[in-house]
Amino acid sequence: MKTPIPHDIPLPLPAAEGFLKILLVVSFIAHILFVNLMVGGSLFTLYYQWKAKQKKLYDDLAQFIAQTITVNKSMAVVLGVAPLLLINVLYTVWFYSSNALTGIAWILVIPLVAIAFLLTYLHKYTWEKWRNQRTLHMSIMGVAVLIFLFIPLIFLANVNLMLFPDRWSEAKGFFSTLLIGNVFPRYFHFLAASIAVTALFLVWMLKTKWTASYKTLLDQRVTLAREFYKIALGISLAQFFFGPLLLFTLPKVGLSGSLYLAIGCGVFFAAFAMHLMAKEIKTLTDTQFAQRILPISILMTLTVLFMASGRHLYRENALASHKEAVRQKTEAYQAKVKEAQLAASEIEALAGGGNRGQKLFQSCAGCHAKDTRLVGPPLTEIAKIYEGNPAGIVAWAKAPGKKRADYPQMPPMTLPDEDLKAIAEYMLGSH
């Protein structure tokens, strides 16, 4: 291992570890679903708006999809808080370390996403107004899309880097962390999933009452749904390339049989869902509209559940040895802390006697010395001013004025009166 072992914080977890881990996986799935819809939605909006030049229908479609982004993005953010909290509490040492190592990019997430959100609103509410400035209008969404494409890279770099403590020493800024582990295969896997999930979501939307006010879309819903299904199916096929790419580029440390099993189950349900999609493409009609969308969604959810569990198993395996080392080191360190505390309290008890004023004078010694000027005037000078007047020193120390032009102001000292009095007597007495 090439990096030293840190200590964990010595406070217990707020609940059983296994329970928190289940919460993490489940809440993460809810979050990532809406992230997919937000990213996919913005890609679809831009794509159809671009195609609207050829066909008016696509303009309505793009506008309709744009309506969904602003809702989905709010859900994506708020649902992200729980997994963030859980990963903080479960993987404190590892997550915060990767946050720090990618620090600038990590904090840039905040302003960048806020800007992207504002742009999606601007885009949505200027649809009619800027109809004649298509380039301007589209480039607003274009910028938002660029941001939405960049942000996942930051998150992936973080959750990836945290898994490989022995390579933390290679991180020199955010971009260097992209080369550790397998960030890019993960990224493409995520992007493809976003497109597929959004395509299925749009089929479902065409079936609900949300489309009721978009008559042009309703009239064409069979054609559109077929197109969405084809996209979803095509992209899912592509995942048979991106998926294995991800799996085979994973560093060996975390691989295990249970990981392959989880992924295998995920693939099984995905294949089943794809079979149903193919059927839908063949049999779709207006009267029998998208009847298999529910089973397809359930199967896809199962796929995601297994994939997310696989991801979790990998994380646990990859971190197991480092975690154990951290635990041992923390324990040993805490024992030492206790020991030192005990020793310190004994010394304090022994030193109970001695000259109180002299000891307390340490509070002032940083600025006042016997006969040289430090930050404040020397004791010889003070003793002259306050001869026989210790109370004057106490009063001054509590609320110092501004007296000497070539000295900074002295800060008020927040010690109890009797302590200040002891100090004052010591100051005057020692000369």
Add this chain to the structure above:
Amino acid sequence: MDFPLFHLDFLGNRLLIALIATLHVVISHSLAVGGMALVAMMERKGLRDSSWDQIAKKTLFVFFVVTTTVGAMTGVGIWFSASLVNPTAIASLIRVFFWAWFVEWLVFVTEVVMILYYYLTWDKWTGDRKRAHVQLGFNLALFSWITMVIIVAILAFMMDPGSWHQSKNLLSGFLNPIYLPQLAFRTPLAMVMAGGAAYWVLCFVKVDDELRSKATAFIGKWILGWLPFLLLGSWIYYQVIPEAMKAHMGVAITTQEYISWYKSTLYTIFGAVGSVAVIALSAITFKKLPKLVMILPFIFLIGLMGMFERSREFIRKPFAIGGYLYANGIRKDDYPLLQKEGILAHAPYVSIREITPENTITAGRELFTLTCTRCHTVTGVNSVTDRFKVMYGAEKWEPQKISDYIAVMHQARTFMPPFPGNEKERFALATYITSLQNNPEKLEGVQSHGLEFNAKDESKVPASVQEVNQ
């Protein structure tokens, strides 16, 4: 000390959190907690006089867009920046307050769903359903307030952990003595600020004159109605701030050079509240305000709140969690060990374990990163170089003098934690600081220069672990 340390040498780490947090608090108080209540009130007036509906919706639109973009992201940003600036503090808080935050999250999800629903159904729930829509608005306001009720507990806890030290559980955190007074202060502040924000909206939207004057007067009444509660709340709050913290108040509100201005600052606070009251009164009497005047209350109130947040942050120093964890990220309990054996002996990410005459300055820089950077920069905001310049002027700095000062700095300036290392380390730090007098070199954080560590540590991994790892 146990995390790689992020550092911004220009802006300063504290300012990063402060900027994000202040923006978030301004938005969440004024546009969410107070704002939703105000919008619901306006919508309710629309039940009798339909022209109100227009202004209520426009106000909601602005509040909605801002809260779901900048508001939401700065909320997340507090976590992000805290994890960078003081990871130990936020990690400890999360372990203690996990369930409070989890419940907060559930309420927060409800709040977001409700605000989406409230806004998107505005034009759909008409006629008979309008009344239900108004009710939805009030429920939303209630939920926003509940999120505040929870988060204030956490804030109050950080200032005064009460009996938590002994029992270390969640409930004792909630029962701490500052909790209710803070709530008594923040609730009316949110309400008054909502009025200020609504005036901004009124400045920029197009509505007919009659509605504008009605709205001007109404918002004036809203503000004036809440102001006495705000004064009362601040008084109650001030009463309970623990004595030790109160002592810093002078430094907290301004900086130390201006301690004597403390009183006049207090007058400024009353001035701000007073002028808001006068503006509200004239709005009610004349039913009209020049735009330039209309935007003032919000600005004054943001200033007031900023000052309040700054002093709140400041008065809990030297602790990040009162009595438990110092603001430098080191636990109070760890001090005896670190002061005896040295912090360099125990911090994982340092390149120097043994100080020698050759490596003194590098060791000093690492010590500075570990013990001072959570609050000071080298060349930027609150830079240590400037601090010592103020103390020593042009005179040549001397390591021994500086070292002596660092030994007692927590007594001279009670908002700073004691130095957590041993005497040798103190001197190394002082030597590094001395080197800054003539060439203050920017200090980089781990986000750009990467981790530093001692080559010897590689073999320190327990053997059993190394085996597992192969």
